[in-house]
Amino acid sequence: MTVTAPAARTPRAATLRKQEAILAEAERQFARFGFEGVSLDSIATVLDLSRQNLLYHWPSKEELYRAVLDSVMGEWMANMNAITEAEEPKAAIQSYVTAKLRFSRERPSGNAVFTREIMAGAPRYQDVLKAQVMPLLHADVERFEGWAAEGLIRRVDFTHLMFLIWSSTQAYADLAPQFALYMGKPRLEEADFEAARELITGLVWRSLEV
Amino acid sequence: MTVTAPAARTPRAATLRKQEAILAEAERQFARFGFEGVSLDSIATVLDLSRQNLLYHWPSKEELYRAVLDSVMGEWMANMNAITEAEEPKAAIQSYVTAKLRFSRERPSGNAVFTREIMAGAPRYQDVLKAQVMPLLHADVERFEGWAAEGLIRRVDFTHLMFLIWSSTQAYADLAPQFALYMGKPRLEEADFEAARELITGLVWRSLEV
DNA sequence: GTCTATAAGCAGATAGAC
DNA sequence: GTCTATCTGCTTATAGAC
Numbered sequence: 001m002t003v004t005a006p007a008a009r010t011p012r013a014a015t016l017r018k019q020e021a022i023l024a025e026a027e028r029q030f031a032r033f034g035f036e037g038v039s040l041d042s043i044a045t046v047l048d049l050s051r052q053n054l055l056y057h058w059p060s061k062e063e064l065y066r067a068v069l070d071s072v073m074g075e076w077m078a079n080m081n082a083i084t085e086a087e088e089p090k091a092a093i094q095s096y097v098t099a100k101l102r103f104s105r106e107r108p109s110g111n112a113v114f115t116r117e118i119m120a121g122a123p124r125y126q127d128v129l130k131a132q133v134m135p136l137l138h139a140d141v142e143r144f145e146g147w148a149a150e151g152l153i154r155r156v157d158f159t160h161l162m163f164l165i166w167s168s169t170q171a172y173a174d175l176a177p178q179f180a181l182y183m184g185k186p187r188l189e190e191a192d193f194e195a196a197r198e199l200i201t202g203l204v205w206r207s208l209e210v
Numbered sequence: 211m212t213v214t215a216p217a218a219r220t221p222r223a224a225t226l227r228k229q230e231a232i233l234a235e236a237e238r239q240f241a242r243f244g245f246e247g248v249s250l251d252s253i254a255t256v257l258d259l260s261r262q263n264l265l266y267h268w269p270s271k272e273e274l275y276r277a278v279l280d281s282v283m284g285e286w287m288a289n290m291n292a293i294t295e296a297e298e299p300k301a302a303i304q305s306y307v308t309a310k311l312r313f314s315r316e317r318p319s320g321n322a323v324f325t326r327e328i329m330a331g332a333p334r335y336q337d338v339l340k341a342q343v344m345p346l347l348h349a350d351v352e353r354f355e356g357w358a359a360e361g362l363i364r365r366v367d368f369t370h371l372m373f374l375i376w377s378s379t380q381a382y383a384d385l386a387p388q389f390a391l392y393m394g395k396p397r398l399e400e401a402d403f404e405a406a407r408e409l410i411t412g413l414v415w416r417s418l419e420v
Numbered sequence: 421g422t423c424t425a426t427a428a429g430c431a432g433a434t435a436g437a438c
Numbered sequence: 439g440t441c442t443a444t445c446t447g448c449t450t451a452t453a454g455a456c
Contacts, residue, residue, distance in 0.1 A: 039431065263423090
């Protein structure tokens with residue numbers, strides 16, 4: 001046993017920071033142009049690196065792409081327990097919509113990478129979606145069904161209701177530039193997200209109120 | 211003046227059919243992989259053509275792409291007058307949501323090409339969006355404002371309401387494979403679109419009812 | 421209108437020096 | 439860990455024969 005620096009096993013802080021910088025830039029570019037539309041060179045150039053350097057940290061472009069998706073998925077899942085953990089339906093709607101919109105505001109690129117992957121037919125992430133997101137959706141729908149059985153809310157098609165909440169909130173990440181364009185401003189501001197939050201929660205709750 | 215066949219000026223029916231076939235396949239592929247993710251070869255191969263043949267009909271890949279967007283935009287605009295033409299708000303909501311969902315069902319690829327272009331920051335179509343879609347949105351919002359002033363509906367933020375209707379209906383084109391996956395079926399069926407129509411119209415109308 | 425040939429460049433990935 | 443060099447293949451586009 002030697003005491004040589006175990007660089008390969010426990011990367012130094014500088015290496016980790018670098019890998020995070022690469023992941024962040026990759027996320028930004030994959031969000032706009034998709035897997036096929038991004039080259040390793042275009043990512044490396046922005047960070048003043050060579051594309052060979054990127055391939056030192058990840059074995060292939062596809063592995064880097066999956067690492068980006070893993071990173072986004074981790075944060076997303078951590079925020080999506082609002083409904084099953086809520087005590088009553090109104091609070092569930094409010095904190096769920098708020099959490100989704102916050103994610104759209106704080107990590108729009110992460111959201112867009114997912115949307116693009118799904119639009120392509122999820123060729124590189126379908127297994128994870130099926131294993132992790134699907135059970136979450138079903139748990140949320142059952143929670144609503146329970147509340148409806150208790151007479152706390154009207155019964156509607158809760159699966160499609162979840163689809164509406166998903167699509168209307170994530171639009172404030174994916175379609176934000178278009179929304180800003182139509183509102184005549186360079187980008188969406190805090191007040192716009194607040195207006196969206198109020199409209200969506202109000203709309204959904206009104207449809208569930210008995 | 212000769213009587214020679216003016217092939218270059220008035221293409222024969224066979225040529226038109228061919229160009230339409232190219233546009234249709236291009237739309238399908240641009241929808242899944244975006245502008246950068248599609249090669250002329252991959253389009254030509256499916257149609258048993260050479261990529262040089264594609265470049266005979268359009269001067270460049272970008273011109274072909276814009277031709278696809280123009281084609282989609284034409285059909286989309288023709289369907290989006292439901293609100294300004296309606297006599298009263300409930301009918302406006304119903305026919306608008308129905309038209310949007312019908313478009314998602316009948317031309318999902320066309321919808322997705324647009325979504326991808328917007329997600330990329332609309333680098334090749336922003337001028338058209340600004341000139342054609344923006345006035346339509348403003349006209350719709352003003353129509354709602356008028357009805358609100360007459361006391362026919364509650365006043366909400368109608369711009370964000372339009373964003374919600376757009377995003378929730380177009381999700382049934384762009385995210386259809388994911389929705390189908392979560393519902394455990396190979397693809398969405400007529401009944402799913404009908405359920406979506408009922409949920410969305412019900413939800414929106416309930417939020418506007420006085 | 422369709423073909424072959426070819427230009428000119430960029431892609432991801434690997435090998436090996438340091 | 440980072441560098442140069444290189445392989446292999448694919449990209450858009452053009453030129454010119456038929």
